[in-house]
Every structure is written in structure tokens, then in C-alpha cells.
Amino acid sequence: MEQQRKTILSGMQPSGELSIGHIAGALRNWVTLQHDFDSLFCVVDQHAITVQQEPAKLRKWTLDLVAMYQAAGVDPSKSVVFVQSHVPEHVQLAWILTCLTGMGECSRMTQFKDKSERHSDNINVGLFTYPILMAADILIYNADLVPVGEDQKQHLELARNLAERFNHRYSPTFTVPEPYIPKVGGRIMSLQEPTKKMSKSDPNMKASIFLTDSDDDIRNKIRRAVTDSGSDIRYDEQVRPGISNLMSLYHIATDKTFADIEAEFAGSTGYAPFKEAVGEAVAAYVRPIRERFLELRADEDSLRAIAKAGAEQARHRAWKVLRKVYKKTGFIEL
Ligand code: AQP
Numbered sequence: 656m657e658q659q660r661k662t663i664l665s666g667m668q669p670s671g672e673l674s675i676g677h678i679a680g681a682l683r684n685w686v687t688l689q690h691d692f693d694s695l696f697c698v699v700d701q702h703a704i705t706v707q708q709e710p711a712k713l714r715k716w717t718l719d720l721v722a723m724y725q726a727a728g729v730d731p732s733k734s735v736v737f738v739q740s741h742v743p744e745h746v747q748l749a750w751i752l753t754c755l756t757g758m759g760e761c762s763r764m765t766q767f768k769d770k771s772e773r774h775s776d777n778i779n780v781g782l783f784t785y786p787i788l789m790a791a792d793i794l795i796y797n798a799d800l801v802p803v804g805e806d807q808k809q810h811l812e813l814a815r816n817l818a819e820r821f822n823h824r825y826s827p828t829f830t831v832p833e834p835y836i837p838k839v840g841g842r843i844m845s846l847q848e849p850t851k852k853m854s855k856s857d858p859n860m861k862a863s864i865f866l867t868d869s870d871d872d873i874r875n876k877i878r879r880a881v882t883d884s885g886s887d888i889r890y891d892e893q894v895r896p897g898i899s900n901l902m903s904l905y906h907i908a909t910d911k912t913f914a915d916i917e918a919e920f921a922g923s924t925g926y927a928p929f930k931e932a933v934g935e936a937v938a939a940y941v942r943p944i945r946e947r948f949l950e951l952r953a954d955e956d957s958l959r960a961i962a963k964a965g966a967e968q969a970r971h972r973a974w975k976v977l978r979k980v981y982k983k984t985g986f987i988e989l
Contacts, residue, residue, distance in 0.1 A: 669716035671855035679840030686728035726948035737965030740969025744973035749791035790814035873935035908940035
């Protein structure tokens with residue numbers, strides 16, 4: 656008998672254009688893992704509105720992500736690609752999990768603290784309970800593995816705690832998910848402030864490399880990236896966050912190890928030749944993704960059809976789990 660494949664689930668917020676950080680931290684792992692896992696990838700539009708969004712942009716970015724997932728290599732015939740708001744079971748489960756979560760658990764979340772500082776005019780309850788909805792996204796499919804960047808580790812821990820709490824209070828129901836975080840690229844940093852994560856909503860356009868940036872934009876952004884004092888190319892995140900970040904990008908784009916990279920630039924004077932090489936390599940890496948994205952994005956009907964088919968499959972699975980959860984919780988059936 657064929658062994659049942661393990662399940663993975665992950666998602667991204669349609670809150671701007673994806674950056675090279677999203678590829679490095681998550682998307683490229685989705686592409687590899689989809690061949691061996693039962694895979695679900697969603698566009699988490701309900702998470703995106705925890706920060707104020709313009710409706711027209713939210714619609715555009717949602718379809719952008721459906722196209723970008725595929726441009727990066729997600730194959731909708733292998734993986735379920737869907738939009739979170741098309742599967743209402745996520746929020747239905749989130750309510751039950753909300754009633755199992757302590758206030759202290761949410762207030763400890765560093766992303767909540769960061770985002771409340773950045774959006775001090777709109778510290779809404781959704782921003783506070785966001786990790787509970789994320790737990791529901793994962794648990795409703797009984798995902799075994801969640802390929803994410805390092806910034807999501809703390810949220811994953813909450814999902815694990817909630818799964819265990821529900822299982823203990825009622826009876827074994829949820830799989831306790833494991834994070835899958837890459838060793839290199841789990842946290843790509845801003846090109847302008849290398850101690851801060853590269854973010855799609857950073858207002859400084861020079862800080863992030865977007866997957867739709869032209870070759871010249873990419874080269875220029877890397878040329879102007881803030882680097883550290885010193886002149887040799889050596890990986891040290893603590894002492895040289897700027898150069899280490901560029902080395903991670905070079906590794907993502909070329910697969911060269913840090914030792915190879917250090918050897919390649921040993922004895923070179925200044926950072927300029929290294930930055931030129933990183934710029935070329937990253938431009939060459941992003942180019943086919945951008946070109947494929949533009950092709951796919953032009954056919955909106957196909958993108959909507961993929962999201963629709965994905966939502967149908969996802970709902971079918973989500974409802975089965977939610978039904979069980981409702982029953983165990985004590986809700987009577989209609
Ligand atoms: N800089 C990054 N390095 C590595 N991984 C990253 N991820 C995001 N930025 C980096 C990973 O991408 C996935 C999707 O992230 P998200 O869209 O849910 O939101 P986020 O982590 O909040 O990303 P942003 O760019 O910082 O969004 P905004 O600016 O809207 O808040 C996750 O797996 C994340 O780890």
C-alpha cells in the first residue's frame with residue numbers, strides 16, 4: 656500500500672510586491688517540497704487587512720501572488736493554490752482557537768510589537784489575533800510541515816501549542832506542525848538597514864529587491880546596498896550584517912557556498928567587484944521569474960480559474976476537519 660504523503664501548507668500576504676526575501680525564506684522551498692508532499696499554498700488576504708489596505712490594490716496584489724507563486728515554480732496541478740477568504744472554514748476554526756488562547760500569548764509576539772509600532776494609528780484587534788488565524792490556516796489541513804522564513808517561528812510555536820491544547824482538552828484531532836526554515840536565506844535583510852528584515856511594505860524602495868524589478872534596478876540597488884567597514888568578503892552576521900546579507904543573496908542566486916564565495920573574492924580590493932558579481936547573479940536569477948510572472952499575470956481568467964479550483968479542493972478538506980472540531984467542541988449539527 657502506498658504510504659500517505661505528509662502535508663505542507665504555507666502562505667503569503669498580498670500586502671505589496673514580493674521581494675527576494677520571500678523567495679529565499681519560503682517560496683523556493685515550496686517549489687522543492689511540492690514534489691514530495693501533499694501541498695497547499697494560499698494567498699492570505701485576510702491577514703493582509705490587519706494593516707489598512709486599499710481595496711483595489713488588495714485585489715491586484717492577490718492575483719499578483721497567484722501568478723507569482725507559479726512564476727517561481729509552484730505547479731497548480733501538483734499543489735493546491737487558493738485564496739484564504741475563499742475558504743471561510745479558516746476563520747471559523749480561528750474563533751474556536753481564539754477561545755483557547757491566552758492574552759499573554761498574543762501580546763508576546765514580536766511581530767505584533769513591531770507592527771504596532773509601525774502602524775501606531777491602527778493597532779486593531781486583528782493585528783493582535785493574527786497568529787491565531789495563522790494557526791487555523793495550518794491546523795485546518797493537519798499540516799505536518801510549514802515552510803516559512805525565520806520571522807514566523809514564534810507564530811508556528813503558538814500553532815503547535817494550540818494543537819496540543821485542543822488535543823489534550825478534547826481528544827487527538829490536530830497534527831502538531833513543524834516549521835521548515837532554511838539554513839541560509841531564512842531572514843534576508845534590508846539593503847539599506849541590514850539589521851532589519853527586508854519587507855515588501857518598506858517605504859524605502861532601495862531597501863528591497865522586488866521580483867518585478869528590472870535587471871538595472873537590481874544591479875543599482877545592490878551597488879548602493881549599505882555595507883560594513885572593512886574590505887574583505889567574510890561571512891559574519893553579527894559583525895558584518897551588510898556583507899553577510901549580500902553573501903546570502905549570492906548563495907541563493909548561484910548555489911555557491913560561503914567558503915566558495917570567500918575564496919572567489921579573496922584578495923580583491925574593496926567591495927565593488929563583489930557587489931557587481933552579486934548584482935549580476937541576482938538579476939540573472941530574478942529575470943526568468945519576472946518574465947514568467949508578466950506572461951501569467953496577463954491572463955487574469957486563468958488565475959481566477961486556478962484560485963477557484965484550489966478553493967474547491969481546500970474547502971472540501973477544511974470542512975471535514977472543522978466538522979469534527981465543531982462536534983468535539985459541543986456545537987450541535989444543523
Ligand atoms: N526578508 C525575508 N527573508 C526571509 N523570509 C521572508 N519572508 C518574508 N520576508 C522575508 C517569508 O515569506 C513568507 C510570507 O511572508 P508574509 O507575506 O506573510 O509577510 P511578512 O513575513 O510580514 O513579510 P513582509 O514582507 O514583512 O510583509 P509586510 O511588509 O506586509 O509586513 C513568510 O514565510 C515569511 O517568513
